Amino acid sequence: MKLSVNRACLKPVAYAVGVALAIFQILFTGGFFILEPPLLRGIHLSAVMVLVFLLVPPLKRYKGKEEPVIFIIIDLLLCAVAVAIGLYFYVELDNLLNRIVYVDEVTNVDLVLGTACILLVLEITRRTTGFPLFCVALAFLLYGLFGSYLPASIGHNGIAYDRLIEMQFLLSDGIFGTCLATGATMIFAFIMFGAFLERSNMSSVFMDLACLLTKKSQGGPAKVAIFASALFGTISGSSPANVYSTGIFTIPLMKKVGYTPAFAGAVEAVASTGGQIMPPVMGAAAFIMADLTGLGYLPIATAALLPAVLYYWALLSMIHLEAVRNNLGYLPAELVPDAKTVIRKLYYLLPIVILIAALWMGRSVISSAFFATASIFVISQFSKETRLTFKGVLDALALSSKNAMMISSCCAAAGIIVGVITLTGVGYKFISVITDLAGNNLFLLMLFLAVTCIILGMGVPTAPAYVIVATLGAPALMKAGVPMISAHLFVFYFAILSVITPPVCVTAFAGAAIAEANPMKTGFVSCKLGLVAFIIPFMFVYQPALLLIGSTSEVIMACVSSIVGVIGLAAGLQGYLITTAKIWERPLLFIGGLMMIYPGSYTDMLGLAMIVVVLLMQAIRRRSSGTPSTKTA
Structure with a gap:
């Protein structure tokens, strides 16, 4: 007889692990204690792996349903391996800090745990994001192992297996490199900020404010989607997640007042995608950019401000013209909140104000995020509707870790890709090929890179998509004389826009699913609505004034x-x-x-x-x- 069990039985364990991980992050990234980077990243990834294997079934069809007990047993064994990887970093910390790169021996234990770590990273990536990023990371690994058999123009001289494991597992250039470092520090801090806003119900003011601002505007529900998605998207960190968070409210309303299903789904998809480029928080990739460029987060957020405003202004203009041309309706009166009630709730936005103020005062990004998160707890106590109890705080901590699973998994997978690119030198070959094709024509170079960024970003979450294209594409632009911030924002935009560009436009597909619309038609309408975002990067490369650079x-x-x-x-x-x-x-x-x-x-x-x-x-x-x-x- 086939035994089956519901994975929900593991949730109490996952809850405890989530709370423990969040507390660990606060203590060791919030400035209370100092931990060596390899150990911090090792423990963080180990805990994330455990959470994924506890919460996410190996096959989607078992989500929320009973599954064979053998799957649970296998996942518990994988949890044990993940814990062993974390313990390895604790035990071997001194050796990791003092090893001589490519000189010290890679032991059998290193090889076994390194191989296990790579396989586990691939598996948690598959479970949390699906096959696209999994396939890309696997392809790069295979290229690293077997690229010596390819033609010289695209191959490399060959890499020994122990050197590959050393790069990926023992050094800070692979899995435990910049991407995971950012995911385990800055990104987690902002995920926690968003989780506390959500758990305290203070984020409800976003939707209320959006409804109030658009109550007398023709085609109002679509404009609600813009305002709500811009506000919520700036702290959600995921375009598809944003679609499901606000779209379940806005898309049916848009259809109700007369927008076509494809147009309604596309509006929400484009509005949700814009949250990744809208300061003050932007998406996870912005923090990785701050690390990769060394420019810091504030200059990047400042430069991205006007292009983000133009993005939403274009979307608002197109929605308004669509509504007026087709004489569409207004937001139903019963959904418009009382103005006095909304005004009384405006203090819910204080944590965001505190976050921005802390950043402008020169505090670090991480401390600013934790300080703003602490303010949420204090401010939440002023109203029964938002008050965080001890249980509420624990729930918010657990939610922080749960929401970090996908981002940290993607960051680790992106580290695999970056490690192979660094070790094989394929990035330089790519730059050489693109540069040769474009000649001395900057426009052609940007056009080739834009298409490449969209292709490489298809089906891949924003953060790893940006890392891939930044590693390959940004140096090509800088080689052509484009300033660093313009080059990185250029590839950043097109990595993001891949989620609304057919044929693999995952955010548009999410909008289409809610709207019950044709997915490809929704994708093409999304492209049309987001056209300004495809144009602006070309403009700010030529004219930095659009990045607020100049007199x-x-x-x-x-x-x-x-x-x-x-x-x-x-x-x-x-x-x-x-x-x-x-x-x-x-x-x-x-x-x-x-x-x-x-x-x-x-x-x-x-x-x-x-x-x-x-x-x-x-x-x-x-x-x-x-x-x-x-x-x-």
């Missing part, structure tokens, strides 16, 4: 002209400004918008002239036909 006058002009330009761009794409655009007007609006987004006095004047000409022509037509004026956004 005050240049930055102000870039802000004003690009905001107007985005309206022209949206009108050209939607075929509507103040009335339906004629065929010849759409390219004028689109090109005029592009010229205004590109900073420069001549392009601004010419672009504005194009938009104004179309505006005057449409105003004359509307007056003669008696078309009512549009509502305000």
Whole structure:
């Protein structure tokens, strides 16, 4: 007789492990105690592995259902191996710190545990994110082992197995490198910040505020999606997670007032994706970028501000024009919260204000996040609705560790990829090939890299997608003379945009699932709505003013002209400004918008002239036909 059991029986153990991991993170990354980096990363990854094997079944069909007891037994054995890896870092810490790279012997124990660690990382990656990143990491491993058999143009000289294990397991260049270091420190700190906001119910103010701000705006539910996703996405760290968190509310509302299912799903997908590029928190990849570039988090968040604003401004403009053109409805009155109630809740946003203030005061990213998290506990006590009890705090700690499973798994898998790239030198070959194809043409180089970033990022979560493309693509741009921050933000954007770019657009698929729409159609509509995000990176490489770099006058002009330009761009794409655009007007609006987004006095004047000409022509037509004026956004 086949024995089966529900994995829920392991949840109490997982809960305890989650709380313990979160407390460990607070003590040893929050500034209370100091721990050597290899040990910190080793314990963190070991605990994450244990959590994944306790909570996530090996096959999706068993999620929430009974599964063969042999699976549970195997997972408990894998937990034991994960614990052994953590203990190894504790016992061998001195040897790890003092070993001479590629000189000291790699012992049999190193080989066994190193091999086990790589296999476990691949497995937790498969369980938490699916096959795409698993396959990419496995392909790089196979390339490292067997690349010497490939043609010289793409192969390498060969790597001994013990050297591969040394790189991946014993050094800080592979699994336990920069990616996992960031995941075990900065990213975890912000995941905890988001978990405490969620558990205290203080994040509810995001949706209430969004509903209140859009209550009198035509097509309001879609605009709720923008505001709610921008606010929630800045602390969620995952575009698909953001879709499911806010989309279950906004997508049915959008359909109710008249948006097509594909358009509704696409709006939520694009809005949720924008949370990864919206300061002050952005996504996990931004913290990895801060480490890889050495620039620090604050300069990156500052540079990303205007492009993120333009991203959402373009989405808002396109949604408004869609609503006015099709005469769509407003947010149902019963869903609009009382203004006084929302105003009384505005102090729920204080933790975010404290976070920003701490960053601007020069405190470290990690201490700022923990300080803001502590403020959530204090502020939550002022209301019965939000009050965190001792049990609530434990729940928030456990939720922090649970939410970190996917990110830390991805960071470890990304470390495998980076390690192989470093060890084989394939990155330099890639740069050489791309540079040769582009010649001296910077635009072609950016175009090749944009396509490469989207392909490499397909189906891969944002953080590892960025690491892959930053390791391969950013150096190519810097070699062409592009400043470091512009180069990294360029590949960062296209790594993110892969989640809304067909054929593998996982965030758009998530929106389509909720909207009950065709997934591919939703993906193509998402591309259209997010078009500005595909254009902006090319613009800020040529004109750094869009990254708030330059004189005050240049930055102000870039802000004003690009905001107007985005309206022209949206009108050209939607075929509507103040009335339906004629065929010849759409390219004028689109090109005029592009010229205004590109900073420069001549392009601004010419672009504005194009938009104004179309505006005057449409105003004359509307007056003669008696078309009512549009509502305000």
